[in-house]
Amino acid sequence: MDALRSLKQISKFVSYILERKPDEFGLVPDENGYIKIKSLLLALNEEDGYKFVRRHHIDDILSSIPDSQLEINDDLIRSKYRDNLPKPTVSENPPKLLYTCVRKKAYSFALEKGIFPVGNKKVVLSPAKEMAERMGKRFSPLPVVLTVNVQKALEAGVIFHNSSELYTADAIPADCFTGPPLPKQKEETGRVEKHKELTPKPMPGSYLINLEIAEEEKKRTKLQRRKKEIDWKKERKRVRRDKTGWL
Numbered sequence: 001m002d003a004l005r006s007l008k009q010i011s012k013f014v015s016y017i018l019e020r021k022p023d024e025f026g027l028v029p030d031e032n033g034y035i036k037i038k039s040l041l042l043a044l045n046e047e048d049g050y051k052f053v054r055r056h057h058i059d060d061i062l063s064s065i066p067d068s069q070l071e072i073n074d075d076l077i078r079s080k081y082r083d084n085l086p087k088p089t090v091s092e093n094p095p096k097l098l099y100t101c102v103r104k105k106a107y108s109f110a111l112e113k114g115i116f117p118v119g120n121k122k123v124v125l126s127p128a129k130e131m132a133e134r135m136g137k138r139f140s141p142l143p144v145v146l147t148v149n150v151q152k153a154l155e156a157g158v159i160f161h162n163s164s165e166l167y168t169a170d171a172i173p174a175d176c177f178t179g180p181p182l183p184k185q186k187e188e189t190g191r192v193e194k195h196k197e198l199t200p201k202p203m204p205g206s207y208l209i210n211l212e213i214a215e216e217e218k219k220r221t222k223l224q225r226r227k228k229e230i231d232w233k234k235e236r237k238r239v240r241r242d243k244t245g246w247l
Contacts, residue, residue, distance in 0.1 A: 003060075004064060004065075007057065007060055007061050007064055007065060008065060010050070010053055010057055010058075010061060011061045011065055011068055011069075011070065013044075013047075013050065014040065014044070014058070014061075014070065014077075015069045015070065015079055015081075017040070017043070017044075018033070018035065018040075018070070018077065018078055018079035018082075018085075019069070019079040019081055019082060019084055019085060020084050020085065021164075022035060022085070022086075022163075023086060023163050023164040023165040023166040024164075024165060025043040025046075025047075026043060026124075026126070026131055026134055026135040026138075026166070027039060027040065027043055028088075028120060028122070028124050028163060028166055028168060029078065029085065030076075030121060032078065033078040033079065033082045033085060034073065034076035034077065034078045035076065035077055035078065036075055036076060036077075036119070037055060037058060037072070037075050037076065037077050038075065039119065039138070040058075040077060041053060041054065041055065041058075042138040043138075046134065058070070058072070058077065059072075069081055086163045086164040087163075088161040088162065088163040088168065089161065089162055090159060090160070090161055090162075091160040091161060091162035091167060094150050094154075094160045094162065094167060095127040095150060096149075096150055096151065097127070097147055097148065097149070097150060098125040098126065098127055098147075098148040098150055098160075098167055099125060099126055099127070099128070099129045099131075099132035099133075099145055099146065099147055099148065100115060100123060100124065100125045100126070100132055100135075100136075100145075100146055100148065100172075101132055101133065101135065101136025101140070101143035101144060101145055101146065102115060102118070102136075102143065102144050102146060103118070103139065103140040103143065103144070104140065104142055104143070104144055106118075107144045107179065107182065108182060110146070110174070110179075111174060111179070111182070112174060113174060114171055114172055114173045114174045114176075115146065115148075115171060115172040115177065116171050117170075117171075118139060119139055120168075122161075122168035122169060122170060123168060123169050123170070123171060123172055124166055124167075124168055125148060125160075125166065125167040125168065125169065126165070126166055126167070127165075127167070128165075129145060131165075131166075132145055133145055144179055144180065145179070146177045146178070146179045147177060147178050147179070148172055148176060148177045149176055149177060149178070152175065152176040153169070153172055153173065153176040153177075156173045156175075156176055158170075158171075158172060158173070158176070
């Protein structure tokens, strides 16, 4: 495939994403239809046949294809034709559960303060856990998947907007979602359980002996006996020497 033909194919696919189905690829345009070029490239690189696409390919499309439908504004991109682009609307009947991701380093903060936008103006959520993970891996190799209780969020005043297959919100309060235990909590829980397993239960009428202390006491007693034996031998030689005058 020659270079120009390859660029035309990329341009056609990018136009489809920006004009019709950005949500199908985990992308949410802003109010002017723009998407970050970096986000677009990350989504493209997840697709077979487009893993090689880089920023220079987008620039080459604009310079090599006169009738390109793409527009670039700094680090943003959109299509000139956006009539078929899904319009976000307030969701009156969202799913009971929605999923989103946070970085592992930000997880403890989210548990305490809530979920806030990362890389977008709003928190992006999906009814499909797989799509949430896909979006999360674009900003973190091992994202933490969070499950949002939509009913609790609605009761807390959260407004969800729906854009076809994706949902957005300004933020999600801390008590409206669940996630896995923190790594430290897992480690501490494991230590406690292991300690419980290793600590024997006392029998009625008995007491436990600290084995380490008992071993140290045994060594100390042995050293004291050895020292007494050496001192006794020295004293015996001294007495014999005084009586006989021998060395």
